[in-house]
Amino acid sequence: KAGVTQTPRYLIKTRGQxxxxxxxxxxxxxxxxxxxxxxxxxxxxxxxxxxxxxxxKGNFPGRFSGRQFSNSRSEMNVSTLELxxxxxxxxxSSLGRLSTDTQYFGPGTRLTVL
Amino acid sequence: xxxxxxxxxxxxxxxxxxxxxxCAYSNSASDYFIWYKQESGKGPQFIIDIRSNMDKRQGQRVxxxxxxxxxxxxxxxAATQPxxxxxxxxxxxxxxFGNEKLTFxxxxxxxxxx
Numbered sequence: 001k002a003g004v005t006q007t008p009r010y011l012i013k014t015r016g017q018x019x020x021x022x023x024x025x026x027x028x029x030x031x032x033x034x035x036x037x038x039x040x041x042x043x044x045x046x047x048x049x050x051x052x053x054x055x056x057k058g059n060f061p062g063r064f065s066g067r068q069f070s071n072s073r074s075e076m077n078v079s080t081l082e083l084x085x086x087x088x089x090x091x092x093s094s095l096g097r098l099s100t101d102t103q104y105f106g107p108g109t110r111l112t113v114l
Numbered sequence: 115x116x117x118x119x120x121x122x123x124x125x126x127x128x129x130x131x132x133x134x135x136x137c138a139y140s141n142s143a144s145d146y147f148i149w150y151k152q153e154s155g156k157g158p159q160f161i162i163d164i165r166s167n168m169d170k171r172q173g174q175r176v177x178x179x180x181x182x183x184x185x186x187x188x189x190x191x192a193a194t195q196p197x198x199x200x201x202x203x204x205x206x207x208x209x210x211f212g213n214e215k216l217t218f219x220x221x222x223x224x225x226x227x228x
Contacts (some may be wrong), residue, residue, distance in 0.1 A: 003155075033215065033216070034219075035216075041202065042218060042219075042220055043158075043205075043216075043218040044218075045215035045216065045217070046205075048215065056215055058215060083147065090157050090158070092157075092216075099145060099146045099207050100146050100165060102148065102160055102163060103148075103216060104160060105150070105157035105158045105159070105160075106157050107155075107156055107157045108156075108157045
């Protein structure tokens with residue numbers, strides 16, 4: 001069974017631009033979560049989607065948004081990019097929403113904002 | 115685990131020796147704990163998990179110990195190999211109403227000395 005895939009793997013943008021990242025979960029997984037990883041703040045939760053609805057949201061500004069499609073694939077969008085948005089963005093999928101449904105991570109998208 | 119970014123603790127272990135990586139968590143309501151391994155340029159990889167109603171769980175070469183009294187989690191890796199070199203994160207989750215966000219520890223960098 002294929003793992004979580006994320007595209008693109010690397011992205012370079014300039015301040016003020018917007019970016020869309022894509023995540024395809026493991027087949028059969030219905031929950032998708034997004035995390036931001038930086039050297040300074042570590043791994044931080046962005047949001048979680050299940051059945052095309054955002055179920056949980058972390059403490060990030062409204063410039064960060066996402067959505068989930070009927071096939072469970074998910075996208076996240078960051079508008080008006082800032083230098084501090086440079087990070088590794090990780091997507092994780094799980095079967096459902098039980099706390100014991102293990103989250104499996106993709107390789108991440110490395111975003112650099114210049 | 116603490117979710118703030120701090121200096122990453124490091125642990126160097128001779129190849130073939132056992133290693134123990136520790137993690138403290140703060141949320142007494144957490145009921146599910148996971149250890150992830152992250153190699154350079156990759157997303158976190160699931161290693162082993164444990165539920166709060168257990169105090170020990172064993173996998174292949176790995177053992178997780180949970181001490182709920184002092185809110186402490188440890189990962190023991192037996193007979194370490196060069197491929198074990200990575201950053202190891204503990205993560206916790208748990209709620210009464212579904213899959214909560216994962217809260218990650220700061221991570222420990224494990225280096226295996228040949």
